[in-house]
Amino acid sequence: MTDQLASTLITKLCVSNDLNERDLQALRRLPIQRREYGAREAIVSDRQRPHVCCLVTEGFAFRSKTTFEGQRQVLSLHLPGEIPDLQSLHLHVMDHDLTTLTPCVLGFIAHEAILALNKERPSVAAALWRETLIDAAIFREWLLNLGRRPADARMAHLLIELYYRLKALGRERNGEFELPLTQADLGDCLGLSTVHVNRVLQQLRGDGLIEVERTRFRLVNIPKIEKFSEFDPTYLHLDPKN
Amino acid sequence: MTDQLASTLITKLCVSNDLNERDLQALRRLPIQRREYGAREAIVSDRQRPHVCCLVTEGFAFRSKTTFEGQRQVLSLHLPGEIPDLQSLHLHVMDHDLTTLTPCVLGFIAHEAILALNKERPSVAAALWRETLIDAAIFREWLLNLGRRPADARMAHLLIELYYRLKALGRERNGEFELPLTQADLGDCLGLSTVHVNRVLQQLRGDGLIEVERTRFRLVNIPKIEKFSEFDPTYLHLDPKN
DNA sequence: CGTGGATTTGAGAGAAATCAAATCATGTGG
DNA sequence: CCACATGATTTGATTTCTCTCAAATCCACG
Numbered sequence: 422m423t424d425q426l427a428s429t430l431i432t433k434l435c436v437s438n439d440l441n442e443r444d445l446q447a448l449r450r451l452p453i454q455r456r457e458y459g460a461r462e463a464i465v466s467d468r469q470r471p472h473v474c475c476l477v478t479e480g481f482a483f484r485s486k487t488t489f490e491g492q493r494q495v496l497s498l499h500l501p502g503e504i505p506d507l508q509s510l511h512l513h514v515m516d517h518d519l520t521t522l523t524p525c526v527l528g529f530i531a532h533e534a535i536l537a538l539n540k541e542r543p544s545v546a547a548a549l550w551r552e553t554l555i556d557a558a559i560f561r562e563w564l565l566n567l568g569r570r571p572a573d574a575r576m577a578h579l580l581i582e583l584y585y586r587l588k589a590l591g592r593e594r595n596g597e598f599e600l601p602l603t604q605a606d607l608g609d610c611l612g613l614s615t616v617h618v619n620r621v622l623q624q625l626r627g628d629g630l631i632e633v634e635r636t637r638f639r640l641v642n643i644p645k646i647e648k649f650s651e652f653d654p655t656y657l658h659l660d661p662k663n
Numbered sequence: 664m665t666d667q668l669a670s671t672l673i674t675k676l677c678v679s680n681d682l683n684e685r686d687l688q689a690l691r692r693l694p695i696q697r698r699e700y701g702a703r704e705a706i707v708s709d710r711q712r713p714h715v716c717c718l719v720t721e722g723f724a725f726r727s728k729t730t731f732e733g734q735r736q737v738l739s740l741h742l743p744g745e746i747p748d749l750q751s752l753h754l755h756v757m758d759h760d761l762t763t764l765t766p767c768v769l770g771f772i773a774h775e776a777i778l779a780l781n782k783e784r785p786s787v788a789a790a791l792w793r794e795t796l797i798d799a800a801i802f803r804e805w806l807l808n809l810g811r812r813p814a815d816a817r818m819a820h821l822l823i824e825l826y827y828r829l830k831a832l833g834r835e836r837n838g839e840f841e842l843p844l845t846q847a848d849l850g851d852c853l854g855l856s857t858v859h860v861n862r863v864l865q866q867l868r869g870d871g872l873i874e875v876e877r878t879r880f881r882l883v884n885i886p887k888i889e890k891f892s893e894f895d896p897t898y899l900h901l902d903p904k905n
Numbered sequence: 906c907g908t909g910g911a912t913t914t915g916a917g918a919g920a921a922a923t924c925a926a927a928t929c930a931t932g933t934g935g
Numbered sequence: 936c937c938a939c940a941t942g943a944t945t946t947g948a949t950t951t952c953t954c955t956c957a958a959a960t961c962c963a964c965g
Binding site: 488489496567 | 710736750756785788793798799804811
């Protein structure tokens with residue numbers, strides 16, 4: 422079933438990259454080792470020196486850093502088809518943690534295999550490089566979010582970003598999507614306390630912008646949310662031309 | 664004097680990468696167009712589609728994003744030898760601004776030239792990719808800084824990061840370095856108001872951690888600052904082994 | 906049912922922003 | 936070489952946002 426794993430990767434890569442049939446064939450030949458993880462299990466930890474990369478095939482994962490006092494900052498959320506620790510290909514020591522959010526099916530790919538593929542297919546190398554650059558572009562937008570937006574706009578911005586990213590993978594319907602984050606998790610993404618997250622969500626609900634029940638989010642009025650949170654999807658670089 | 668320009672780049676690349684003599688020769692052959700800029704001049708702007716990359720040879724530059732209400736968030740500071748818009752090689756549209764901080768000597772390198780070099784010298788390609796990954800690693804640390812550290816530790820963390828980066832380039836002496844940022848700029852880096860920056864600096868001075876006069880900063884007690892700001896230089900990936 | 910995690914509510918404290926004005930350079934033109 | 940304009944830093948007073956602490960409620964699941 423390696424092919425199953427590779428096809429998730431291919432789906433994701435083809436969202437933002439123009440790859441040809443030979444590239445895809447080479448990707449399908451990648452040796453990927455499948456493993457199942459439970460929710461909230463560590464995949465790789467700060468300081469480790471992995472020799473494999475992790476492809477998220479089913480489920481969600483996140484990267485985070487933690488303060489000495491145990492305050493956590495989520496750095497990024499990862500959806501099926503993404504390789505959250507692709508940076509380890511060239512950064513040999515981990516500077517953060519990678520953890521499953523939900524139960525996951527993960528595919529592990531040896532660095533050597535990816536490096537060999539990069540050599541064989543430069544356009545795949547370019548696509549992978551580009552994926553890490555999109556990763557960084559999202560970090561930049563999150564910096565603006567954390568540094569300069571008030572809590573309510575910050576929350577709205579996060580939700581609509583995930584809406585766009587899930588939509589690109591076909592995991593959204595009518596502004597509605599599954600997002601298995603607790604309010605504490607949202608706080609860790611946004612640099613807010615759990616209590617404040619709760620109040621902000623109530624406010625957004627009260628303003629008729631969103632509906633939430635458990636882990637199901639619905640963006641009721643997307644144009645209004647985009648305006649309110651100053652959202653512009655350019656930074657996601659979803660179009661290979663951008 | 665293209666060689667002058669290339670040598671700044673080589674100095675910087677060799678801080679974090681193992682390159683051999685043939686790599687360096689290829690780098691020296693890069694066609695680089697020199698141009699001088701004044702302070703606070705736009706180099707590339709949000710939405711543009713550059714076909715060159717910009718090498719900072721002398722002076723400082725910064726990347727930033729701006730809110731509709733004009734609130735600015737500085738995303739990164741760039742020192743001589745760095746290529747702040749290297750991401751434009753694979754992300755075709757700019758999602759932020761790149762501006763000079765001080766008067767600068769810049770070297771412009773055509774994308775085509777870099778792509779050709781990457782093809783000719785895969786180890787240079789790997790080094791450049793790695794540089795963009797270090798860039799992203801710094802974004803991640805800044806996310807933790809903005810999201811989870813109080814203003815005083817946030818400031819201390821920024822200063823000591825710059826201390827390490829300047830030191831790696833030989834631009835520091837006894838914890839003392841030139842940093843041409845106004846207090847308003849520091850606020851834009853840290854997501855703080857100018858007034859609060861001023862008060863935090865006074866506090867750090869009062870605690871005997873730093874000395875500042877105009878644009879000259881001195882870190883008086885580095886171990887204490889590192890402890891106070893929870894600084895650990897791993898994320899800078901200064902060592903090619905890390 | 907009972908238990909533990911998640912969400913919600915309330916009250917109060919604290920951090921940082923805002924607004925406004927004063928002071929301090931620094932550099933320019935007369 | 937001084938008067939003045941400009942930008943940067945500093946100070947004070949007040950407001951706003953967000954956090955902390957503590958407790959109550961809700962909900963899924965065994």
